[in-house]
Amino acid sequence: MKILVTVKQVAAVDDDFEIRTDGRDVDPDFLIHDLNEWDNFSLEEAMKIKEAAGGEVEVVVVSVGPESVDEELRKCLAKGADRAIRVWDDSVEGSDPIAIARIIAAVAKNEAPDMLFAGVQASDHSYAATGIATASFLGWPHAAVVSLLNYTPGSKMATLQRELEGGTYAEVELECPAVLTIQLGINVPRYASLRGIKQAAAKPIDVLTPSALGLAATDVGEAGSLSRVRRMYVPAKGQAELIEGTPAEQVARLVKIIQEFKGV
Amino acid sequence: MSGILVIAEHRMDELRPVSLELIAVAVGVKAQASGPVTVAIIANDPQKYAQALSVQGVDEVICVKSAVVEFDPDAYEATVAALIAAKNPSLVLLPHSVNSLAYAPALAAKTGLGLATDAFKVEFDAGALVATRGGYGQKLNVEVDFPGKSTVVVTFRANVCKPIDAAGSPTVTQMDAPATPARGQHKKYIEAAGGGDVDIPGSEFILSIGRGVGEEDNVEQFRELAQTVGAELGCSRPIADAGWLPKSRQVGQSGKTAANCKLYIAMGISGSVQHMAGMKHVENIVAVNTDPKASIFHIARYGIVGDIFEIGEELRNQFPA
Numbered sequence: 001m002k003i004l005v006t007v008k009q010v011a012a013v014d015d016d017f018e019i020r021t022d023g024r025d026v027d028p029d030f031l032i033h034d035l036n037e038w039d040n041f042s043l044e045e046a047m048k049i050k051e052a053a054g055g056e057v058e059v060v061v062v063s064v065g066p067e068s069v070d071e072e073l074r075k076c077l078a079k080g081a082d083r084a085i086r087v088w089d090d091s092v093e094g095s096d097p098i099a100i101a102r103i104i105a106a107v108a109k110n111e112a113p114d115m116l117f118a119g120v121q122a123s124d125h126s127y128a129a130t131g132i133a134t135a136s137f138l139g140w141p142h143a144a145v146v147s148l149l150n151y152t153p154g155s156k157m158a159t160l161q162r163e164l165e166g167g168t169y170a171e172v173e174l175e176c177p178a179v180l181t182i183q184l185g186i187n188v189p190r191y192a193s194l195r196g197i198k199q200a201a202a203k204p205i206d207v208l209t210p211s212a213l214g215l216a217a218t219d220v221g222e223a224g225s226l227s228r229v230r231r232m233y234v235p236a237k238g239q240a241e242l243i244e245g246t247p248a249e250q251v252a253r254l255v256k257i258i259q260e261f262k263g264v
Numbered sequence: 265m266s267g268i269l270v271i272a273e274h275r276m277d278e279l280r281p282v283s284l285e286l287i288a289v290a291v292g293v294k295a296q297a298s299g300p301v302t303v304a305i306i307a308n309d310p311q312k313y314a315q316a317l318s319v320q321g322v323d324e325v326i327c328v329k330s331a332v333v334e335f336d337p338d339a340y341e342a343t344v345a346a347l348i349a350a351k352n353p354s355l356v357l358l359p360h361s362v363n364s365l366a367y368a369p370a371l372a373a374k375t376g377l378g379l380a381t382d383a384f385k386v387e388f389d390a391g392a393l394v395a396t397r398g399g400y401g402q403k404l405n406v407e408v409d410f411p412g413k414s415t416v417v418v419t420f421r422a423n424v425c426k427p428i429d430a431a432g433s434p435t436v437t438q439m440d441a442p443a444t445p446a447r448g449q450h451k452k453y454i455e456a457a458g459g460g461d462v463d464i465p466g467s468e469f470i471l472s473i474g475r476g477v478g479e480e481d482n483v484e485q486f487r488e489l490a491q492t493v494g495a496e497l498g499c500s501r502p503i504a505d506a507g508w509l510p511k512s513r514q515v516g517q518s519g520k521t522a523a524n525c526k527l528y529i530a531m532g533i534s535g536s537v538q539h540m541a542g543m544k545h546v547e548n549i550v551a552v553n554t555d556p557k558a559s560i561f562h563i564a565r566y567g568i569v570g571d572i573f574e575i576g577e578e579l580r581n582q583f584p585a
């Protein structure tokens with residue numbers, strides 16, 4: 001019994017950043033990396049299932065990215081994932097979410113998990129595409145934006161809730177194995193314990209290449225993508241009128257704004 | 265390949281307003297797409313939506329009769345694939361909704377179509393489609409193109425484009441959705457629990473709190489503050505996710521829209537796209553945040569760069585009883 005959890009190292013721009021000379025991305029020197037916020041929730045959901053089953057569930061995390069991604073994989077191992085897989089070589093550069101999904105699907109075919117969890121989206125580029133595209137490559141049933149899950153390992157059906165817009169949820173029964181994209185708030189992610197962090201150092205991170213997974217050069221990178229970034233730029237944005245002064249002065253103005261609204 | 269196919273969305277017997285926004289987007293680039301605008305509605309009883317979708321600029325409304333009553337990703341994927349095969353559009357516009365996200369990436373991946381999600385602008389540059397979306401937490405705009413793709417699927421953000429009010433007279437046609445084996449089953453809809461006393465959509469004055477509140481014990485003082493100034497207490501997603509306030513108080517895409525709000529005070533809310541979707545239309549937004557670079561300051565009318573606890577206490581003291 002196995003659950004595969006996909007994770008991503010996301011990037012945020014530093015306060016003052018520069019665009020790369022080709023204009024198609026931010027200069028990597030100005031990027032700050034972290035584990036995608038959503039992935040904490042999908043890993044926790046897998047850990048909850050593992051613990052409820054009394055430990056007979058293996059939780060494997062997989063990511064596509066260069067060596068720096070090991071830092072995020074170690075975080076997942078510290079929280080209790082059993083092992084990690086990272087896929088990379090230079091051919092992956094320029095991949096869009098669909099090309100990434102093709103790589104993850106190839107890993108999933110090897111690993112044959114009972115469930116695959118992905119975050120709804122990543123906080124950097126918010127494509128919300130990788131998980132569901134992975135399901136397509138696998139030919140698996142799938143559900144997007146899952147906010148509640150009832151699933152017993154080995155079961156052929158899962159019951160779940162999808163979070164729709166406007167405070168409405170849809171309850172769905174789904175055949176398994178399936179790909180679920182996991183929404184924030186589905187659980188309360190744990191922090192890694194000191195013991196967990198120590199143990200993580202000894203857990204394996206397998207590093208694979210796309211070709212070792214049987215993928216052709218045209219399956220990944222720009223050739224395997226359905227879109228290409230043409231240009232990035234900083235948009236012109238509105239700016240609030242800043243209320244200056246001491247807190248007392250600022251609030252005096254705020255009181256006036258409230259009273260104007262109330263017609264006082 | 266020419267023209268634009270729009271997939272309308274409905275839920276619980278109502279057309280989702282984003283459907284009409286997408287039609288406006290399509291009509292806006294119709295001349296560049298050098299082809300008709302076709303709107304498809306996939307439902308068990310699609311005819312009832314046909315009139316609402318017949319707005320100026322639409323050439324054809326296709327009522328696709330589906331055996332599946334509620335949304336199912338496999339049924340929608342197969343149906344939209346059939347529509348694309350029938351119409352050969354250069355652009356397929358879907359709402360960037362939770363339901364579209366459940367099948368659009370699968371559709372594009374399977375058939376090798378171009379794909380961009382959460383776009384807020386589309387245009388044709390020398391005949392080739394360019395979609396603009398946000399990158400790096402919406403700090404940058406990203407232009408995406410689709411080399412070698414004659415059909416591109418774009419999920420387009422809600423609340424960007426104004427719907428067209430004028431009625432049109434498109435041809436209304438019928439089609440049967442292809443049958444798909446059911447791998448999932450919709451059971452029921454559930455409304456967010458908590459607080460029949462809370463009315464975010466109806467409130468004219470909302471004071472909302474976000475991550476800046478820090479911990480659960482700090483929520484109470486803002487509840488009291490909202491009461492003091494006569495505002496409804498709202499919140500952003502992390503506060504509801506943590507269970508500090510009920511989901512019924514959450515403002516944003518997956519929460520409630522501040523539909524009638526005239527004054528919105530955002531305290532300790534940095535301003536995610538999802539939160540702003542529920543409040544950015546409010547005429548008077550006052551944002552209080554320690555981070556002068558927070559996104560919320562880009563949409564607020566007034567900004568106070570400061571500590572929400574200090575400002576909160578000062579407001580409590582100064583507000584006339």
